[in-house]
Amino acid sequence: MISNRNKLTAVILLFVFCAMTGITSCSNAKKDNTTKFSPADYVNPFIGASTSTSAAGVYHGLGKTFPGATTPYGMVQVSPNTITGGDNSPGYSYEHKTIEGFAFTQMSGVGWFGDLGNFLVMPTTGELKKIAGKEDGSITGYRSYYDKKSEVAEAGFYSVDLTDYGINVQSSTTPRCGILKFTFPENKKSRIQIDLARRVGGTSVEQYVKVVDQYTIKGWMKCTPDGGGWGDGEGNTNYTVHFFARFSKPLENYGFWSADIPDGWSRKKDDVVSAPYLTRVSEAPVITGKDEMKGKHLGFYTEFPTQEEEQITLKVGISFVDMEGAENNFNTEIASLDFNEVKTQARQLWDKELSRIKISGGSDDDKTIFYTALYHTMIDPRIFTDADGRYMGGDNTIYSTNETFTKRTIFSGWDVFRSQFPLQTIINPSLVSDQINSLVTLAEQSGKEYYERWEIVNAYSGCMLGNPALSVLADAYVKGIRTFDVEKAYEYAKNTSRVFGNDKLGYTPSELSISHTLEYAYTDWCISQLASAMGKDEEAKVYAQKSQAYRNIFDKEKGWFRPRKADGSWQDWPENARTTEWYGCVESNPYQQGWFVPHDIEGMVELMGGRKAVLADLYSFFDKTPDDLLWNDYYNHANEPVHFVPFLFNKLNEPWNTQKWSRHICKNAYRNEVEGIVGNEDAGQMSAWYVLTASGIHPSCPGDTRLEITSPVFDRVDFRLDPDYARGEKFTIIAHDNSPANIYIQKAVLNGEEYSECYLDFSDIVQGGVLELYMGSTPNKEWGK
Incomplete structure (x- = not known):
């Protein structure tokens, strides 16, 4: 019986009636120790808000x-x-000098060109322009320069001054609705205009809009692969965003523009910003005297005179189900609220969620890095269920969760199985349950009966590789999260391994043979763990044997993993093969990907020549890593394949090196600045790695209940536990005498008794308790071995 309940709507309604409190700008936050602790004070949404390839030094x-x-x-x-x-998946990059509008849906921290960015709203004055134009001014449009000093971003709030128009814009949200507040100058021709076709990675291919009454419009925007989007169309996204929007100023002088886009024109990411396409849209006729329109490239505007400092709001409800869902979301969440109430409620929601972990110690910058990282882990997987419990299923049919779970979307599987979901098993197990239910229902409704590795709005996008859903499933089950149809989930897991796996040859022959084979071997082990926990002993043995496939691509002559062809021969071994990016590996090289045998470290070490040889290789691997940890050929923290590697030292009886390098990475790969994340944030993974590691724990192999102990950044970390899944109320990690110099664990005490292991079991955490670590400036090479 699924017991997890969707409490979100009830929480929202409760907050509507709560007493309102003030909000402090995060960029200038003053931490007043005399007031109640507010983790939202330490959220800086500008951290990571750049797509710059020059700053990163790499195309990512x-x-x-x-x-x-x-x-x-x-x-x-x-x-x-x-x-x-x-x-440019977020649609924003800090170094840009102009803003083309404010969208109501965004992706967070991912590459592959992005998607969403729908319902683009822009306040303007003067002549109506129908295109945003180019930032470099080569094509003019309605985009505006903005005052960078005026830009404020907080948890649940954003504000900026558009200097071309003298307009201040503020935004806030409820879970399914958004609000914009515009402060206009005096002008006889002020305007709010909406580009209904706009999409981050291309365009919506068809739109509809209707004026409902004197204040309200509603409609939809259909997005298909023909309009680009995820993977510039290769990600197979096919969704419709429905909206219900209400202006605070009457619609008295309004109209549409409708561009005639020829049937043969491509409409993907680069096409829609080309000069011919923009010229065609800019020439679209303005249409008045009508109350509804449908077309290929629509815009809507409402014009009005404004007085100095006149404020106008636009509230919008969004649904991926239908227009009725958007209207119901609007009426349920935002209809009765003004801007300040929405803003305050959003902050309260963030304080509530961020309080799942409480920290003390460290600098203000450390706290800001931590709580912003935690904030970034709470963007995805986002809710896909309307307020009434309905959602669009994988067969394009409307379903209802009947309050048994919240349907979620954006499962960046290849990234988030490593840290993001292990973190949630501790602080938010119901979210993990939601995600597994979402994957199971998608597998069933789509008719595929296997799991997608990178799901976005029901799409089997095919992005990246491996079978990461199997890791999340096994990790949840062995940790006691079982509020889903376990037998069905298990059958779909086996199907997934059959469709994508090493079965045919005992390895996967491809251009990415190393990555494919190693990741499939690991997730077959995950199935064996799941089968064993379910009492399916014989099947557990079968999948445990399949998990040894990694051995079949290890070339003993070269002493490392090597891509293999279908006829059994090896691919040519180039000069510097181990550090050659894309040689048998996805977004990595064999040196980085080759450490990925988390389920059988003992077997991996034996293949690699034994413990001493492996340690020597690891020393070199880290010593050659640049201190800034930007994209490199060694410990490349900017991408996921290496994220478990620092914890190998615990498994090799040198835990002091796990402590040394994890603190080094926390210090150098994360900073309180725009360029403060060394690689794509990846839907919560980069941030979750920091949250766990800075707390002093991290898994080395999801699907196993073991958590590695490492050196915490903070003096005290309290994890609030979920009483529906855990016996204890909280688990606390205390680091005595902790400092930037004292990074080494001298001894440990667990629940009052001396503790000599360099790892915990998940059961130690969920039963509640206290782990005390005594820190020093030099390694204690006797502890934790």
Whole structure:
């Protein structure tokens, strides 16, 4: 019986009636120790908000987060957009000097060109312009320069001054709705205009809008692969965003523009920002005297005179189900609230969620890095269920969760199985349950009966590789999270391994043979763990044997993993093969990917020549890593394949090196600045790694209940536990005499008794208790071995 309940709507309604409190700008936050602790004070949404490839030194760019307003796991994100097209998934990059509008949906921290960025709203004055134009001014449009000093981003709030128009814009959100507040100058021709076709990685291919009454419009925007989006169309996203929008100023002088886009024109990410396409849209006729329109590239505007400092709001409900769902979301969450009430409620929601972990010690910058990282882990997987419990299923049919779980979307599986979901098993197990239920229902409704590795709005996108859903499933089950149809989940896991796995040859022959084979071997082990826990002993043995496939691509002559062809021969071994990116590996090299045998470290070490040889290789691996930890050939923290490697030292009886390098990475790969995440944030993974590691624990192999102990950044960390899944109320880690110099554990005490292991079991955490670590400036090489 699934017991997890969707309490979100009830929480929202409760907050509507709560007493309102003041909000302090995060960028200038003053931490007053005399007031109640507010973790939202330490959230800086500008951390990671850059797509710059030059700053990153690599084509992937930096964090790719967005600075706009959202709520924890919210469906809606109201954020400034500075760019359409290219590999700019958040639609925003801090170094850009102009804003082209404010969209109501955004992706967080990912590459592959991005998607969403729908319902782009822009306040303007003067002549109506129908295109945003180019930032470099080569094509003019309605985009505006903005005052960078005026830009404020907080948890649940964003504000900026548009200097071309003299307009201040503020945004906030509820989970399924957004609000914009515009402060206009005196002008006879002020305007709010909406580009209904706009999409981050291309365009919506068809739109509909209707004027409902004197204040309200509603409609939809259909997004398909023909309009680009995820993977520039290769990600197979096919979704419709429905909206219900209400202006605070009457619609008295309004109209539409409708561009005639020829049937043969491509409409993907680079096409829609090309000069011919923009010229065609700019020439679209303005249409008045009508109350509804449908077309290929629609815009809507409402014009009005304004007085100096006149404020106008736009509230919008969003649904991926239908227009009725958008209207119901609007009426349930935002209809009765003014801007300040929405803003305050959003902050309260963030304080509630961020309080799942409480820290003390460290500098203000450390706290800001930590709570912003925790904030970034709470963007995805976002809610996909409307307030009435309905959601769009994998067969494009409307379903209802009947309050048994919250349907969620954006499962960046290849990234988030490593840290993001292990973190949630501690602080938010119901979220893990939601995600597994979401994957199971998608597998069933789509008719595929296997799991997608990178799901976005029901799409089997095919992004990245491996079978990460199997890791999340096994890790949840062995940790006692079982509020889903276990037998069905298990059958789909086996199907997934059959469709994507090493079965045919005992390895996977491909251009990415190393990555494929190693990741499939690990997730077959995950199935064996699941089968064993379910009492299916014979099947557990079968999958445990399959998990040894990693041995079949280890070339003993070369002493390392090597890509293998279908006929059994090896691919040519180039010069510097181990550090050659894309040689048999995805977004990595064999040196980085080759450490990924988390389920059988003993077997891996034996293949690699024994403990001493492996340690010598690891020393070199880390010693050659640049201190800034930007993209490199060694410990490349900017991408996921190496994220378990620092914890290998615990497994090799040198825990002091896990402590040394994990503190080094926390210090150098994360900073309180825009360029403060060394790689793409990846839907919570980069941040979750920091949250766990800075707390003093991290898994080395999800699907196993073991958690490695390492050196905490903070003096005290309290994890609040969920009483529906845990016996204890909280688990606390205390680091005595902790400092930037005292990074080594001298001894440990667990619940009052001396503790000599360098790891915990998950059961130690969920039963509640206290782990005390005594820190020093030099390694204690006797502890934890």
